[in-house]
Amino acid sequence: MTGTRITIDNVTKRYDRVEVIPGLSAQFEAGEFTVILGPSGCGKSTLLNMLAGLEEVTSGRLLFGAREVQNVPAKDRGCAMVFQNYALYPHMSVADNIGYSLKLAKVRKAERVERIAAVARIAGLEGYLDRRPSQLSGGQRQRVAIARAIVREPGVLLFDEPLSNLDAKLRNDMRIELSNLHKRIGATSVFVTHDQVEAMTLADRILILNEGQIEQFATPGEIYHRPRTTFVAEFIGAPAMNLLKARGEGGNLCLASGTPMTTVAHEGEVLAGVRPERIELSDAGLKAQVLYREDLGSHHILLVQLDSGEQMRLSTSQGGANADSSEVFLHIPPDAVHLFDPETQQRIN
Ligand SMILES: Nc1ncnc2c1ncn2[C@@H]1O[C@H](COP(=O)(O)OP(=O)(O)OP(=O)(O)O)[C@@H](O)[C@H]1O
Ligand SMILES: [Mg+2]
The missing domain is CATH 2.40.50.140 (Nucleic acid-binding proteins)
Known part of the structure; x- marks a missing residue:
């Protein structure tokens, strides 16, 4: 799997009269892990949903590689999303949950079995393929959700607070697993959170969003050691600066x-x-x-x-x-x- 470079070119988003994103430009490199961090309501999910094709852009362009995608339907963008509520099908086995999108895409049975086995290996789920979701721990379910997202080999992988339903210990474990998974998968990953520890530990670069605008987009080290604004300075670090x-x-x-x-x-x-x-x-x-x-x-x-x-x-x-x-x-x-x-x-x- 290889990552797709993402270009956000002067994208705006408006709901009725409310301008949520006034005009945002950024580029995420192929294979890069970007974390979008910011206070509640700053537009993180809106931005991610526009990348996914779940929300329309009001104006501006989105490019995956050289391809303009802002008018391309979600299913044809070559991206997959992992949500906070991973909503697995309870009556299906882990294998069937992972392979469901392949079935919809009419991939032949033999190939499905092979690809399910391959992502199960990546996600550490080899021993669990016959179980139902109810027979798994929270972390294992989250891994099924990730396996389901990567089985179609997306060039872009989007995460909206995927760890926030897990308890503190599991979150710590999953952070490390996710980081390792990312290296194995190679997809360009965009991860939304309001947890600064997740941002600092997972990100190649952190994009700090405030009222729909970029306060700073830089490596975790730069964000901590050289915050560009007082907003970033106070937002990162506990207790605050x-x-x-x-x-x-x-x-x-x-x-x-x-x-x-x-x-x-x-x-x-x-x-x-x-x-x-x-x-x-x-x-x-x-x-x-x-x-x-x-x-x-x-x-x-x-x-x-x-x-x-x-x-x-x-x-x-x-x-x-x-x-x-x-x-x-x-x-x-x-x-x-x-x-x-x-x-x-x-x-x-
Ligand atoms: N369908 C909608 N109609 C009108 N306003 C909306 C709609 N969806 C979101 N908004 C508004 O857009 C702003 C950004 O919302 P968004 O969900 O992107 O925030 P967020 O950064 O993901 O916040 P959180 O951390 O709480 O998930 C909020 O002020 C929200 O009220
Ligand atoms: Mg959100």
């Missing part, structure tokens, strides 16, 4: 109160972003009161308030300096600071 009003002045980055926070080359007003995991507890530095402490076993999350009034969250490994006291001193390394323009909310440094 701290964002403080600050000012660069003669080499110091000062809080609104005038307190120097760290050093910086920039001059003038900024929004300074610092990830909770980059703030260090030390013996001297910025004094802060601990307002709230969450013990998560492996680490603590502290909500602290500086003498000048600003609040921040920081995440610290258990037993760090001053871990239990109500007053702490913070050290913020200069390279931990992300600078954003307070007007445009765009990254500066």
